[in-house]
Amino acid sequence: MTPMPAPGLSEAATATCIILIFLVPMAAAGLTLISVGLGRTRSASHLMMSSLAAISIAGLVYFVCGFSWQGYIGRPAHILSLSGSSWNWLASEHFFFRGLELNGSPASLAALLQMFAVGVAALIPLGSGADRWRLRAICGSTVILAGWTYPLFAHWVWGGGWLAQLGVNYGLGRGFVDPGGASCIQVTGGLTALAVTWILGPRRGKYSPDGMAPAIPGHNSVLILFGCMLALIGWLGLNSAGSILFTGGETSRTVLIAMNTMLSAAAAAITAAIVTAIRFGKPDASLTANGWIAGLVASSATCAFVVPAESVVIGSIAGAVVTMAVEWFELRLEVDDPGGAVSVHAIGGIWGILALGIFARFHGTVVNVAADSLRRAPDGSAPGQLLAQLVGIATLLGFLLPLTYGLNWILNRFSAFRVPPEGEGQGMDLYELGAGAYPEFVTHTDEFLPR
């Protein structure tokens, strides 16, 4: 079966898309500030430097080989024929963007968006490895993410791959649908964060033999909350541009997408604030911020295909689930994740993907190979959509998590992820960079840990 050709964009749609794509780096800036704020003073500069390094390496590696694996709808790909159905499993573009006309075509816009989006995905694990993850290991792990794991899964979803084809090939709704990257960007980043956290182990003194896990609070809630506001701008661009390029959304739907994005984040933040106020007596700023981001993450999947009231429901559930998940991962599962990336991005993203299967109504053309050839229910529902979304989740957990864990585990054998104990005690800033972020403050002891 030949993949359906990609839709053309009008000049106005192209211009809108470019403007929206230019907003995406704001998401990276926001996530960086949140990670830095949630980390400790003695690793702030290191985390900022690591973020810049991760964005740079992700962009470069994506340029070298990432796009050649990911491709775009209707472009060259490796296709297997299996029991009468075609399985598009890997793009076959040239390296270094060769053969890609950088002229505002949908493929070139997708490549531009992906250069920024892969940087966002690469930032997600940094908060989880804060205070102990070496800079050179971060760079190596980013190469794995931007060069292989991200493009591979993104091809399956956004490049006309087999997940997108589930609708045409097996009658599962419109195939796996994810306009804003809840799976490709957020869950991929979140599961990489989980793998990295497992490989690194917890921070020194995080878990005591008596079963206690003392809280190591973030050092700057102003950075965290300002990061949330910047992230909103980035997500508006990410969700809107993704919807136009990967699901064939009309530019007029940008209003609905932006509204849904904002409502989901708002509902999630307020729910997180209420839940923490009920549980701890006062609302918790860092968990509220986590709720806000979880709402944005969930909206990435659902933004284009639900009504605003449903977005509020989806965001509220995301906010409640994430506050529980943060505590659960930290206390029960002993996953020391200072930035809460696993809960926010992996759990929030999986909820978003699932929510699309539950709530989505497709009134426009959904482009992911399938779309127009499929029968449509009068109310816009797509039978089997939930199953398609479940197959996507199963792929993330059953394929992507073992793959990213295995590759990072091998990398750890060659270049140790974790700093030695003296480096951890000294702080990443001094140990790896030779200078701290706040030279006038002297806070280089384990001030929050029992002695």
Added chain:
Amino acid sequence: MKFLGFLLLVAGWLLVLAAIVLLPAAGLRAVFVLAGIGVEGLGLTLAIRSHLIPREDKA
């Protein structure tokens, strides 16, 4: 246990793939997809348990 956990994760995913390729009936397919996700859940549980910190290493 860690290896077994990841093996179960992959096995669950293969079960899901086999279900959508081999089973034409929607109901049966859904049951097997859910079963595959269940196997993945077991694998995830094992992977999580294998990463719990031994008591003597907590400090």
